[in-house]
Structures are given as structure tokens and as C-alpha cells.
């Protein structure tokens with residue numbers, strides 16, 4: 534039996550070109566592409582402006598394959614966590630966060646993560662395989678289909694499972710497809726600081742926004758929570774970021790998970806401000822999402838400490854947002870995704886706070 538070609542995870546131009554030899558008129562290829570990329574069709578049957586005969590021919594030669602949603606959990610704050618299953622049975626999670634008519638989709642790029650940040654459940658699972666373009670774009674398609682009528686604008690953040698910049702080939706292809714629906718200005722790629730990946734991003738003609746997980750104010754403490762910092766030290770990271778090309782009006786976002794007694798002091802805020810000095814940037818302070826089961830020694834600072842830290846940064850001239858996490862009640866918040874049904878435990882690890 535001939536292998537059907539999957540049309541998901543391809544640009545409109547690629548779809549039109551693939552379909553062209555099998556349709557009666559040149560514009561039919563573009564019509565099929567529109568159904569898949571713009572109208573998010575999940576079956577050739579939906580393409581009602583094509584003849585039955587043509588739909589049957591397309592079905593014979595092509596597939597519309599994407600991960601299948603197998604579990605959707607709603608948070609009290611309006612966020613939804615999706616567990617999706619790929620054709621080989623691998624499961625990953627992605628999250629949609631609502632704010633009025635706007636939605637932010639948090640997409641995964643790997644089924645696990647080898648980076649091993651010590652506060653992150655995904656890191657505790659360990660390495661998983663890279664997701665393919667149709668599996669990355671498929672998460673977007675699944676969530677758009679759920680929200681469709683009620684959402685006017687979608688932002689995308691690559692902050693789900695995995696390190697996007699360790700999967701640049703598939704990420705790059707997925708971005709080309711997503712740009713047809715979402716402007717690069719509304720897409721953010723978040724990295725733990727993979728320098729070759731940041732340089733790759735810098736080399737792209739059309740670039741999404743860049744976010745970097747900082748999480749500590751100095752090299753020693755960064756190595757404690759982000760082992761990848763041994764390979765890509767803080768000074769090299771910042772010299773690469775200082776050379777990163779930024780479009781007019783853009784800034785680099787820094788994420789800083791605030792852990793009680795570890796990185797939440799006034800002196801730490803001053804050190805962070807020093808690191809960021811001279812870089813067009815903003816910083817998201819993310820109070821730790823506690824997980825006593827996996828990280829019993831890690832605590833979230835109290836609200837006064839969080840606010841003091843943010844004010845100290847702001848007084849140093851930084852643009853600061855405190856991310857009071859969404860979706861924490863359904864384990865959909867930052868660092869909580871694991872790609873399994875929520876009853877399955879991840880292996881326990883711990884970090885002694887200083």
C-alpha cells in the first residue's frame with residue numbers, strides 16, 4: 534500500500550505544490566491549502582467546495598494527521614490543559630490560557646526534556662524525542678478548534694514541554710506554518726540558554742520573540758537550578774544576548790522563577806538588574822509553583838517578598854511583571870507539564886535551597 538503524505542505541518546505553498554498534480558484546476562491546490570492552514574480542517578470530507586471524486590482522490594493520496602486530544606482539564610481560572618497523543622503513542626501536554634477574547638497557547642516541542650532544571654517536572658521525566666512539525670503545529674490546531682468562535686487573537690509561547698532550541702529543525706518548519714496564522718510578533722520562543730540555538734534564531738530572516746529562563750543572579754546558583762549553565766555559562770549567554778538582533782520596539786524577555794531563600798533577596802534583585810543593564814528587556818518574575826510531591830524542599834516566597842523583589846527590580850529601571858501563575862490547580866502552570874495523565878507520578882528529585 535502506498536504511504537499517504539501528511540499535509541499538516543506544511544505551508545500553504547508546500548501543500549498546493551504537493552496537491553497540484555492530482556487536481557483538475559491550478560487553483561484547487563490553493564483551495565486545499567486554505568482548508569488545512571486557514572480553516573483548520575481535520576478531514577477531506579469537510580472540504581465541501583471540492584467534488585466528492587476529488588475528495589476521495591485526496592483521501593487516497595494524502596493524510597491530515599496530527600496529535601489527537603485524549604484529555605482536556607479545565608482550570609478554575611479559565612486555562613485548559615490538553616494531553617495530546619501522537620501517532621506512535623507518545624503523549625505531550627499543551628496549555629491554553631484565556632484573557633477575555635485573547636488566548637495564549639503554550640506549545641511543547643519535545644516529549645520530555647534533557648535540560649533537567651531542578652524545579653521542573655518535565656525536566657524530572659528526562660529526555661524525550663523531538664516533536665515533528667505536524668506534532669507541534671497540531672497542538673495549535675487542536676486548541677484553535679476548541680476555542681474557535683470565542684477567541685479574537687492568539688499568542689503562542691514555546692514554553693511547554695522541552696527545550697525548543699534543541700529541536701531547531703522541526704521548530705523552524707513549524708514556525709513557517711504558524712506564521713501564516715499568527716504574526717511572529719505574537720510568537721515567543723523560550724530557551725534555557727542554548728547558545729547555538731540562540732545564534733540560529735538570530736540568523737532567521739523572520740524571527741519570533743526571544744525569552745530566556747534566567748532563574749538565578751549568578752553562575753554558581755544558576756548551575757544549581759539549571760545544570761545546562763555549566764555548558765553555556767552566564768557570561769557567554771549575556772555576550773550572545775547583547776549581540777542578538779532585535780527588531781524595532783522588541784525586547785528580550787527574561788523569566789525568573791522565584792524560590793524562597795534561594796534567589797529572592799534584595800541583593801539578588803540588584804544582581805539581576807546588573808546583568809540586564811543595557812539590554813532592551815523585560816523580566817517576568819514567576820513565583821515558584823510548589824510541588825511538594827516532587828520538590829519537597831522548594832517553597833514559593835510569601836507575597837511581601839515577591840512584591841519587594843519586583844519593586845527592587847523596577848526601581849533599578851527594569852520593566853517587571855509578576856506572573857501570578859495560571860492553571861496551577863490542574864498542574865498546567867510553568868514547570869508542571871509532564872505529558873501524562875495527571876495521576877501518573879514523575880520521579881522525585883530535590884534541591885536544597887540556600
Ligand code: SF4
Nearest residue numbers: 646649650653656695
Ligand atoms: S524548565 Fe524548560 S528547559 Fe528546564 S527542564 Fe523544564 S522544560 Fe526543560
